[in-house]
Amino acid sequence: MIEETFVMIKPDGVRRNLIGEVVKRLEQKLMTIVDIRMEHLDQGKAEKLYEMHKGKDFFDMLIEYTISGPVVLMKIQGEEAIMNCRIVIGETYPEKRKAGSIRGDFSPYLTENLVHAASSKQDAKRELELFF
Ligand code: CMP
Numbered sequence: 001m002i003e004e005t006f007v008m009i010k011p012d013g014v015r016r017n018l019i020g021e022v023v024k025r026l027e028q029k030l031m032t033i034v035d036i037r038m039e040h041l042d043q044g045k046a047e048k049l050y051e052m053h054k055g056k057d058f059f060d061m062l063i064e065y066t067i068s069g070p071v072v073l074m075k076i077q078g079e080e081a082i083m084n085c086r087i088v089i090g091e092t093y094p095e096k097r098k099a100g101s102i103r104g105d106f107s108p109y110l111t112e113n114l115v116h117a118a119s120s121k122q123d124a125k126r127e128l129e130l131f132f
Helices: 011-015 019-028 043-049 059-066 081-089 102-106 121-131
Strands: 002-009 032-039 071-079 115-117
Touching (some): 011 059, 019 081, 081 102
Antiparallel strands (some): 032 071
């Protein structure tokens, strides 16, 4: 089934010049970028994006990192796009990451993990409405 989802290249991905690498890997998997723009998120928008993590001990650190530089916001369309974008990006926890995924190949860190992708149909809808 064709779906739409939200993917964001985080400030470390932009700083490390990995925009092209991330786009290439998503497109290789036949995910189509239907909208894209760069933005430096403010605290309010970052807190809205990550509202499900409010109250967790890493929340403040996550927000500080998310607003530390410009990000790339993308609307992606493709076959089972929510699941497939997450496969391309890789696991949240470093010990579970596989080589061949973006995080597996480029990030040893838990928080600074280069790319975000919506994790469910409901999150995809909410996050797309927030930014597009
Ligand atoms: P992301 O997939 O964008 O979703 C939430 C983000 O919070 C996650 O990537 C990490 O950057 C960060 N994160 C998740 N769990 C932790 C944790 N236990 N400690 C620190 N950061 C975390």
